[in-house]
Amino acid sequence: MRAMVYRGPYKIRVEEKDIPRIEHPNDAIVRVTLGAICGSDLHLYHGMMPDTRVGTTFGHEFIGVVDQVGPSVRNLVPGDRVMVPFNIYCGSCYFCARGLFSNCHNVNANATAVGAIYGYSHTSGGYDGGQSEYVRVPFADIGPTIIPDWMDDEDAVLLTDAVATGYFGAQLGDIVEGDTVVVLGAGPVGLFAAKSSWLMGAGRVIVIDHLEYRLEKARSFAHAETYNFAEYDDIVVQLKKITDHLGADVAIDAVGAEADGNLLQHVTSAKLKLQGGSPVALNWAIDSVRKGGTISVLGAYGPMFSAVKFGDAMNKGLTLRMNQAPVKRQWPRLFEHIQNGYLKPNDVVTHRIPLEHIAEGYHIFSAKLDGCIKPLILTAAA
Amino acid sequence: MPYTADKPSRAESSEQLRARIPGWGADLDPRMRPSVPKERFDPGLNGAHWEFPDRQPETRPRERSIEHAFLTPVFGTSAPPKGLSGVIRRYAYRRFSEGRAAHWLLLLGADRVDAVESHLASFVTLRPDNPITETGVVAEPSHHPVASRVGQKRADLAHLPLDPVLVVGPWLLAGGLVLAGVRAVVRAVRR
Known part of the structure; x- marks a missing residue:
């Protein structure tokens, strides 16, 4: 089969690999029909995530057709069209039993601090991902769901991460009616977080980025008020000014490890790998939210330490909430929102x-050429 | 203003927002939000028909975090450790917990060693690494390289020159070292 293969920082190529085989009774092999590159894939591509091995295939956003199933699989048969959440999870451990699917304890031998994710380094379990023609899907009875007939393939692939993560992030903000919400980052997850903030009843949604074309999308797609932080000497002061010097009620970090806006933070993390991530957006969130406010972290960071302003967070009495999204938990409600035309x-x-x-x-995608917001990957096997 | 007790007045009322934005307030009631509350105990919810999963056969020694009690019942089998980088990775897993910076720094170091080992190994195959095609820079001419950057207030332009240094630098350094080595050998032979 043809598959994307990592060759080292900033280098990938397509190679011929063996079609994956059933390795566990509840595995399925899925023929990928549509995939995507996620912003967090760029952290791998740039060599930021520890234990990203040459030869690994990335890709945690994909849909496809079931090709084979293991002997204990009950819910799927070959030929089923499925959407696969980016989380790999067993459905039965302490965490899965409580709905924390992204924190499953039975699938990641390499780390206890993160669950397992398709194609996201050995730190996230060492599974190959879906930027390929075929992929091994563990726990086929748990994660994958048959794509409803009415659903568009492109909508389905975006539901496997970006939409669900943005929607989850707005929930982490504990938004109440009339809240002012600041979303840092106008990539796909930030756009969906902004859009979802309205569903939760926000009174005002403000999106911050430095890419004008993405801010334009935030205005048209997410009905948001926008600010380009590169146009301000200090975006935190600007955010205070536009919120009557109170600060926002909720701030959502939808940027993560490669945040720009502070050269020292960016270079020491994204380039020199001396931090788990550049916490510029997170620090802006801490400083721009009001005292007693809530911060929701959706941006992906590496497992190493980062220079986060915890002193300010503590002194302001903030609530910090975060997690990888338990994707499948979001789907029933998101399906309704899509059918109602809200998303x-x-x-x-x-x-x-x-x-x-x-x-x-x-x-x-990495160089932000050509107005790129979300690239999909078309496989020949489709 | 925060200097008095009242919350700032809103620019738009809920009724105005509901009229302007499709779906506004559909999830206003927290009971409509699928991740509220954060933890919801329901072991039967997920479709698992096991209490503990069957164990995936361990066909080769599989490195694992020492914070786990045992090898997880299911694990990834992509890219097993190999070469010097594999030795470093196994040591990082065997010796240090995830709580230790040494664990992660060794793994990051192993990643760099892995890249060097793999590039060198590729030169004795029919498909050596090609930094031009593998970095995707061939897409530049056809994807508005100037308009995407010039005249834009992009904060990332400040460190843009570092990217080619990071990508090409190690190749130039390695090439320089090889050249210096070859010269040294030639000089030694001529003597």
């Missing part, structure tokens, strides 16, 4: 790239 996920898709050209796709 149209594929409005954020800007590029559709054949698997054979995935190296160019990563570069376009």
Whole structure:
């Protein structure tokens, strides 16, 4: 089969690999029909996530058709069209039994501090991902769901992470009617978090980024008020000014490890790998939210330490909430929102790239060329 | 203003927002939010028909975090440790918990060693690494490289020059070292 393969920082190529095989009785092998590159894939691509091995196939956003199933699989049969959450989880451990699917304890031998994620380094379990023609899907009875007939394929693939994560992040904000919500980052997750904040009853949604084309999308897609932080000497002061010097009620970090806005923070993390991530957006969230406010962290950070302003967070009495999204828990309600016309996920898709050209796709996305917001990956097996 | 007790007045009422924004307030009631409360105990919810999963066969020694009591019943089998980087990775897992910076720094170091080992190994295959095609920079000419950057207030432009240094730098350094080595050998032979 053809698969994207990591060759070292900033370098990937497409190679011929063996089709994955059933390794556990509840495995399925899925023929991938549509995938995507996530902003967090760029952290791997840039060599930021420890234990990212040459030869690994990335990709945790994909849908496909069941090709084979293991002997204990009851819910799927070959030929089923499925959407697969980015979380790999057993459904039965302490955490899964409480709905914390992204924190499953039975699937990641390499770490207890994170669950397992398709194609997201050995730190996240050492599973190959879906930027390929076939992928092994563990616990086929738990994660994958048959795609409803009415659902568009592009909407389905975006539900496997970006939409669910943004929606989850707005919930972590504990938004009450009329709240002012600041979303840091206008990538796909930030856009969906902003859109979801309105569903929760926000009174005002403000989106911050430095890419003008993404801020334009935030205005048109997410009905948000926007500010380009590169146009201000100090975006925190600007946020205070526009919130009557009180600060926002809720701030959502939808940027994560490679945040720009502070050269020292960015270079020491994204370039020199001396921090788990550049916490610029998180620090802005801490400083711009009001005392007693809530911060929701959706941005992905590495497992190493980062220079976060915990003193300010403590002194302001903030509530910090965060997690990888338990994706499947979000789906029933998100399906309703899509059917009601409240969400149209594929409005954020800007590029559709054949698997054979995935190296160019990563570069376009990483360098923010051509107005890129969300690139999808088209496999030949589709 | 925060200097008095009242919350700032809102620019738009809930009724105005409901009229302007599709779905506004659909999840206003926390009971409509699927992740509220955070933990909801329901072991039968997920479709698991086991109390503890069957164990995936361990066909080769599998490195694991020492914070786990045992090898997890299911694990990934992509890219097993190999070469010097594999030795470093196994040591990081065997010796240090996830709570130790040494664990992660060794793994990051192993990643860099792995890249060097793999690049060198590729030169004795029919498909050596090609930094031009593998970095995807061939997409530049056809994807508005100037308009995407010039005239934009992009904060990332400040460190843009570092990217080629990080990508090409190690190749130039390695090439320089190889060249210096070859020269030294030639000089030694001529003597």
